[in-house]
Amino acid sequence: MASRLCLLLLVACIAGAFAGDVIELNRSQREFDYFALSLQWPGTYCRGTRHCCSKNACCRGSDAPTQFTIHGLWPDYNDGSWPSCCYRSDFKEKEISTLMDGLEKYWPSLSCGSPSSCNGGKGSFWGHEWEKHGTCSSPVFHDEYNYFLTTLNLYLKHNVTDVLYQAGYVASNSEKYPLGGIVTAIQNAFHITPEVVCKRDAIDEIRICFYKDFKPRDCVGSQDLTSRKSCPKYVSLPEYTPLDGEAMVLKMPTEREAL
Ligand code: 5GP
Ligand code: 5GP
Numbered sequence: 001m002a003s004r005l006c007l008l009l010l011v012a013c014i015a016g017a018f019a020g021d022v023i024e025l026n027r028s029q030r031e032f033d034y035f036a037l038s039l040q041w042p043g044t045y046c047r048g049t050r051h052c053c054s055k056n057a058c059c060r061g062s063d064a065p066t067q068f069t070i071h072g073l074w075p076d077y078n079d080g081s082w083p084s085c086c087y088r089s090d091f092k093e094k095e096i097s098t099l100m101d102g103l104e105k106y107w108p109s110l111s112c113g114s115p116s117s118c119n120g121g122k123g124s125f126w127g128h129e130w131e132k133h134g135t136c137s138s139p140v141f142h143d144e145y146n147y148f149l150t151t152l153n154l155y156l157k158h159n160v161t162d163v164l165y166q167a168g169y170v171a172s173n174s175e176k177y178p179l180g181g182i183v184t185a186i187q188n189a190f191h192i193t194p195e196v197v198c199k200r201d202a203i204d205e206i207r208i209c210f211y212k213d214f215k216p217r218d219c220v221g222s223q224d225l226t227s228r229k230s231c232p233k234y235v236s237l238p239e240y241t242p243l244d245g246e247a248m249v250l251k252m253p254t255e256r257e258a259l
């Protein structure tokens with residue numbers, strides 16, 4: 001039995017090697033149900049920055065991001081689980097070279113660590129998101145370019161930072177805001193209920209969800225306020241103090257800057 005399994009694995013590897021760089025990693029994962037656009041709050045994430053490197057956007061001084069930035073566009077199942085690493089498609093940065101300005105600005109890495117790729121190597125944050133999540137977005141996306149372009153467009157069309165700003169929820173190291181008020185502001189703007197994720201009382205991520213045709217929909221688990229991962233009733237949106245000591249406060253992009 002064991003030798004039969006070894007033989008099957010060997011045949012699969014050889015078949016994969018001859019199939020170019022697209023190798024089915026996990027055929028058993030069924031098609032996803034919806035997308036979650038996961039947005040991270042730099043003020044919370046960057047507080048974990050202990051040292052700087054050129055790729056860490058927390059270290060850009062006065063250019064460090066002060067708005068929610070993209071973590072990823074994630075295919076999810078309605079039962080709360082999700083597929084990952086669906087087939088082998090090694091990330092190629094040159095395929096998205098024309099999107100670099102937008103990616104650097106709105107989808108920067110907020111860390112110096114090199115995440116692992118699906119097949120065990122180390123790579124970029126974008127590579128990690130494409131391989132882990134992007135490859136599971138078929139049949140909507142089949143290539144990196146469309147995955148990253150559509151994610152940027154969705155992000156620019158649903159400006160969560162601006163929605164919170166208009167409702168009076170701005171970065172602050174002293175204010176606490178009602179979680180219900182933050183959720184209501186997003187419900188009023190997009191007519192859907194988001195998922196909010198906290199690190200202690202600080203908002204870490206806000207996720208807004210979409211059908212496969214990109215019409216907004218509720219995120220799974222978003223109906224029950226108490227089920228939101230670890231968020232207390234009152235939450236904060238911390239400012240970030242970079243390692244050089246200059247405090248970052250929320251700054252709304254002008255229309256020109258947003259383009
Ligand atoms: P954490 O355990 O920190 O919540 O999540 C770790 C990683 O698991 C995330 O960065 C993401 O790659 C994946 N993950 C967590 N929650 C979800 C989810 O609801 N949907 C999907 N598709 N991935 C998730
Ligand atoms: P995930 O939690 O999405 O499975 O893994 C994210 C990986 O990317 C981790 O290894 C993390 O260190 C790395 N990473 C690099 N930049 C970022 C970032 O801006 N946000 C998050 N959440 N992870 C990042």
